[in-house]
Amino acid sequence: MTDTIVDARGLNCPLPILRTKKALKEIQLGETLEVLATDPGSMADFAAFARQTGDELVSAEDAGGHFRYVLRRKV
Template sequence: MTMTEKTVDARGLNCPMPILKTKKALTEIPVGGLLEVLATDSGSMADFEAFARQTGDELVTAEKTAEHYRYVIRRRR
């Protein structure tokens, strides 16, 4: 498992809340730091891929587990 600076628990939240919580949390970690996001929104995979493209942050991990989706994002700016 990748060591992260912080975890955002967005399980049970629908779009756009997981992205909004992620955007806020990224400002709270250092550039180069890793943020873990847990979500249950079925559209979150596409949302996080688009978020990474738009912001320039790196989507390191995007996976679906039996319980939720898990993303790890590296802050680039």
């Protein structure tokens, strides 16, 4: 179970990352954020985003064109 959900389905890069960045600022340290996306490039984008920000990419799932990411705010 996640604390907050960002629905970025139908949006192309960089919008899913930008919405995620904004949402992460609004949650508390240790809380989780679920992101739903359809952009195929988002798999690489979210892995890079987590490395750059220091937040934890808890999971990344590809469900046949629909992607689900869970991030934990660490910074």
